[in-house]
Each structure stands twice: as C-alpha cells, then as structure tokens.
Amino acid sequence: MALFFDKDWFDSRLADRGLSRAVLAAVAGxxxxxxxxxxxxxxxxxxxxxAAFAELLGVTGAEVALHAGISTPTPGADPLSRIAELERRVTALETELARLARTRS
Known part of the structure; x- marks a missing residue:
C-alpha cells in the first residue's frame, strides 16, 4: 500500500485511457x-x-486503494449500494456532459 497518493500512477492510467482529471472527478461525483x-x-x-476511480480506470478497487494512500478504504461488494452508486455517477456524468455542451455552444 502506498504511504502517499501516487499521482504519477493515476495520471498514467488516465493518459492510457485518454481521460482527464475533470472526467475522473465527474465520475466520482x-x-x-x-x-x-x-x-x-x-x-x-x-x-x-x-470504486468510481477503479471502474473508470479499468482496474480493481484494491489496486486503486493500493496507490491512493495508507488509509484508503477498499469498496465493498454490496450489490444494492453499487447500483445506487452507479445511478449517482450516471447523473454526475450527464450533468458534466450538459455543462460541456453549454460551453461549446
């Protein structure tokens, strides 16, 4: 487990997927x-x-927690809370997309 947040690892994963930190923030809410x-x-x-970081980056929650610092929790596997979390993230993404569409108009 990383003692401190491993920003280089996260930036590299984002770059591999062609994503920005802004997208990561929106997905994580x-x-x-x-x-x-x-x-x-x-x-x-x-x-x-x-969990949101893991899904967007295509890695496990444990891998994200490993690189996120010493006291980072690993997400549980409760399916109902996962569905609620996914719905919240979809709403956040829709909001971000609407904001981006307004700035391009």
Missing part, C-alpha cells in the same frame, strides 16, 4: 477542487470514490 486535494494528498478517498 466530486468537484475538481476536491480532486486537486486528493492529488496533493490532502484529502482521502471514500470507498465509493475508490
């Missing part, structure tokens, strides 16, 4: 300011955020 705090190791991730 957090603001870009909060994500910046995570990158500076000044804010811990919740289990739900770990």
């Amino acid at each position: 957090i603001g870009e300011d909060d994500l910046a705090l995570v990158w500076k190791d000044q804010r811990e991730l919740s289990a739900a955020e770990v």
Whole structure:
C-alpha cells in the first residue's frame, strides 16, 4: 500500500485511457477542487470514490486503494449500494456532459 497518493500512477492510467482529471472527478461525483486535494494528498478517498476511480480506470478497487494512500478504504461488494452508486455517477456524468455542451455552444 502506498504511504502517499501516487499521482504519477493515476495520471498514467488516465493518459492510457485518454481521460482527464475533470472526467475522473465527474465520475466520482466530486468537484475538481476536491480532486486537486486528493492529488496533493490532502484529502482521502471514500470507498465509493475508490470504486468510481477503479471502474473508470479499468482496474480493481484494491489496486486503486493500493496507490491512493495508507488509509484508503477498499469498496465493498454490496450489490444494492453499487447500483445506487452507479445511478449517482450516471447523473454526475450527464450533468458534466450538459455543462460541456453549454460551453461549446
């Protein structure tokens, strides 16, 4: 387990998928300011955020937790909470897409 947040590992995974930190923040349901705090190791991730990062990056929650710092929780496998979390993330993505569409108009 990483003692501190491994920003290089996360940036590399994002680059491999052609994604930005803004997309990661939207999927996790957090603001870009909060994500910046995570990158500076000044804010811990919740289990739900770990799960969101893992799905977007195509890795396991355990792998995200391994690189996210010493006290990062690994998400559980409760299917009902997973469905609720997925619905929340879809809403966040739709909101982000609408915002991007407005800025391009």
